[in-house]
Amino acid sequence: MRTRVTSFAPATIANVSCGFDIFGFAVNSPGDKVSLKLIDSPGVIINKIYGDNGKLPLQANLNTAGVAAIEFLQKFKPEAGLEIEIFKQMPLGSGMGSSAASAAATLFGLNYMFDNIASEIQLIEFALKAEKVACGSAHADNVAPSLLGGFILIRSYDPLDIVRLHFPKDLFCVLLHSDIEIRTETARKILPEKIKLKDGIAQWGNVAGLVAGLFLEDYKLISRSLNDNIIEPVRSKLIPYFDEVKNKALKSGALGCSISGSGPSIFALCRGNEVAKKVATQMKNVYDAENIESKYYISPVNEQGPKILVE
């Protein structure tokens, strides 16, 4: 057992075009860092949060990292106490899985301290409870890839059924964050309650094509399958210049481009780092021309998930 650890968990892209609510993947960076220290008296204390501009609650039972730690300790070590410092290294409310990454880093660190006492699925369940605090609903498409790395399918929520998908190693992600605020709640509210059966069929054709493309390492099939005619047309209206950014991404060689999580971040998947660099620049140019503050990140699909930075 260790009493101190600093751990990192990656940002994640949820939904992934046609795969609304079922796909998510992790990137190498950005991600959140937490420093954990076991203390003698029970309870979870968040000492400090860096990089959140004072926006996140220090109260543990209102903070994703705090809730995650409370859930873990309640289950495995009710007598233990924990102090947490959180280093937010990505924008909040960005559609990059910020709240999930803080919870994942905390859970991975805690589990490491206690010699991997919890199973992966238990960690995901704790993180889901934390997500519920942050977003009002327990979606696994950020927490699962942040905790496991890789390209993840959430086949079902009840019971929770998580599947690691194979993916080609040259699959790079461009993640463009812009200075636009979208509340996950708003993004949820504008979703249609019903969809046309024929749109559903097109969607599950693309979902099947994307999974097959990932396993077959068939980039063209991946590209043809990265189409969402249900959610993206509705939600993209909340993101200024989305169509322009997407068009630039596709024209400069991206396999596909869609909304990251519930936005406003936009992701593009690319074959290789060189294409990704070109795509990223072209995407950012759109916002630059409109004087919208933005920043891009380029990363292969992350294989490792969280990691221990300092023991």
Add this chain to the structure above:
Amino acid sequence: MRTRVTSFAPATIANVSCGFDIFGFAVNSPGDKVSLKLIDSPGVIINKIYGDNGKLPLQANLNTAGVAAIEFLQKFKPEAGLEIEIFKQMPLGSGMGSSAASAAATLFGLNYMFDNIASEIQLIEFALKAEKVACGSAHADNVAPSLLGGFILIRSYDPLDIVRLHFPKDLFCVLLHSDIEIRTETARKILPEKIKLKDGIAQWGNVAGLVAGLFLEDYKLISRSLNDNIIEPVRSKLIPYFDEVKNKALKSGALGCSISGSGPSIFALCRGNEVAKKVATQMKNVYDAENIESKYYISPVNEQGPKILVE
């Protein structure tokens, strides 16, 4: 070039539970057989149809094998003529892809006679035109697996995008045909025009799970994914004792059980021949007890597709 050939194309299971309109797979038997003979004068003549109880049209432009041959010859050999004999070796209107198999056998045989002048995708397009004659709509989920063999994804119809999925070699299919008549048109009419988004999400989760399960050869994942909460609950009402048959199949070890095509045939996927035999008997028992005439077929998922029987 050969002037005579006898060819076979397999029955197929379309829809496959969660994969309405996008999945189909072939079985080794039953299937349809055709004998083809080139003649000097242009035109397609159907000389004789065996095993259809006089139900199928001899007029070539109204018969799937005839239309398929007309389409092929128009494109590649407009000066050639063809005589066809059709040996129906499976029930008509059974949801086993009977019309597709006759067209596929004809096209495969013709293509063989002309040294594979047509591409796979061209053959599928000819067969789709033939399906349109038989069913009123051009669905590829029978013709593609009958022509290609294997487990097939139709990612998109426009443009047509066909993907061969990997599948485990020990995947067996029980196909139970009963003496119940369902018109494809009726089965289409009762489909909902709209579905709930949340049901759509569950469906594409299962579709993704099924594709991943096939590639990973993970029978448990295949089993968990063989769920359809959209089409099966509606269409199964047209099939007497469907729920009883399905329950028996699952209780005796099937991975999943659903409607084959638009019914009335019911299929079950199983791991291995031994389980399949047990499942088949249990399924048939339900109909036997109700004095409903039925017959079952057991086969691994077919890998080869059509074949030449006699040159």
